[in-house]
Amino acid sequence: MLVFEYLPNGSVCGHLYDTGKESMTRLEFKQRLSIAIGAAKGLNHLHSLVPPLIHKGFKTSNVLVDENFIAKVADAGIDRLLRGFDGAAPSHHPSSCSSIYQDPEVHSLAQLSESSDVYSFGVFLSELITGKEASSLVSSEPREYLAHWMETHFSSNEDVTDPRLGGSFTSEGMKELVMLTLQCVSPAARRRPKMRLIAAELDRILEKEMSLTTVMGDGTAIVTLGSQLFTS
Template identity: 45%
Template sequence: MAASFDGNSGVPTLTPLQQNDVKKPRKQRVAAIVGGVGAALLVVGFMVLVYVCLMRVKRSIRQTSDAETSVPSPSAELDRTYPYAGDGTQNLRQLAVLELKHATNNFSDSNIIGEGSFGLVYMGLLQDGSMVTIKRHLHTPAQNFVHEVKHIARVHHRHLVRLVGYCEENHQQFLVYDYISNGNVGNFLYDSEGLPIGKLNMRQRLLIAIGAAKGLEHLHSLVPPLFHMHFRTRNVLLDENFTAKISDYGLSKLLIEDPRVGSSSAIDCFLDPELNRSNHFSAGSDVYSFGVFLLELTSGHEANSRNQSNADQNLVLQAKRSSDVGDYVDKTIGNQTVDTAKEMIELALQCVDVSERRPSMRHIVMELEGIQEREISGLRSEIGAVTLGSELFT
């Protein structure tokens, strides 16, 4: 009750209090608080339960997705056979036939600079002004062409010709490489009859041999190894600084033909003769071909010379039968570096031995570098002797 005064009598009167004006007991307030907290906890618990459910659903979806992607696709299976195939195709260009026609003056015969295992080879000028070598394949299209081309493009080395681009259009396939200005080594070793012309001294020939060996050694060091299967002197090109660069590597899967077929000569001295008994191509087969290449470098004679009409005139057999390897050295280089040439010939004979005795390309690189060191040491000794002798006249 609350007291108030009557306006007329001045006597206080009692009136009932409003419900809101009555203070709640302490126990009721505590109960209200506990109830509110309980409701809040219930809401939080519900939210946690929803969150846990969502996370389980999300985890289930991720596991399902991972299981699906873990099943290798055909392309993934192919990539597993090329573990060395990394990210190296950013600059590989996909060109159009129209641009290649423009680059070669509509594939003019005047632009033809050779013919290889892939087909005719043209010199071309692309729209961006870069000189290129274009290889044109007109016969049965190679299977998985783009896939194989991308693997070739991922192989990089100073002594390998760089693949610039490719084209597959109108039942034609093209490979586009950097243009190597000095052509193949044979242009500086022998004439059209396969006879020595002496345009390279022995020091240059040794550097070319080392460069080509390093290029092949790099191919063999890949996992799995990449065998050239068509190594020839004509596939060793020289740039403007006479640096050796190997071409046509990786083309074996783009060619259907047997590596023993399609040679430019009836007697192909570069092919491992053991392939006649077995179709199994190995690193040793490339080593054999490199040995023949070394014999060409040191003798100045073409292995598949037009003057060699039978097997008895085979360059390898001539070297093996020679009583003095010095007689086999190119006479156009003079006598100052005969010792270097002899060592190269002896190494070449190891390469063309039976497969069990052939050295690896890594060993060949080491041997050639050892020959180079001895050649340089001998040159320094000669210079020192000349200097000492000149002091007698001072």
């Protein structure tokens, strides 16, 4: 028997793009940063174990939030449980390489590493930014790198940030989050930061965002279009 903590607000995807949910919550920018911090610290904890525990199936639906929208990472180690601890991953496992969250540098579950979890986390960040499933953002044939999609769209005249964010963020805070996301989804694993550095950077962005919006007044944050995020 498995025992799980009850988290009444369910998964983050239920508040971002799961239209089947009747009680979707409008998550403001600072809330999304706070959720990202909780998830980053959860993955960092797994990676700091001896030996490190690789999640291997991290995705937005595995980030659960409690009544205060404090994030918890779910299903860590489920891959080993499903494989019966024998090292042979079944071909029908949901974390197959066809997943948008899958590290493009690896070709099997056995090759996944800490940097693979970082890539998956970057995909999660992209969904917090856009409010859409990452699989709907990039073409699958041929597979387009998410990093390339983000660089292209955030430097064009198209604003791809979630419109439900409204004026709840500053252009500087969003730009810094986009740049961090691009580092996480870099096609080259060696260029991706460690989870502890990601958690620290998210903490810094949130702290700065709170100080800026406090000075400027809630709801009056300066918002720029995606086309301007990389031009200043």
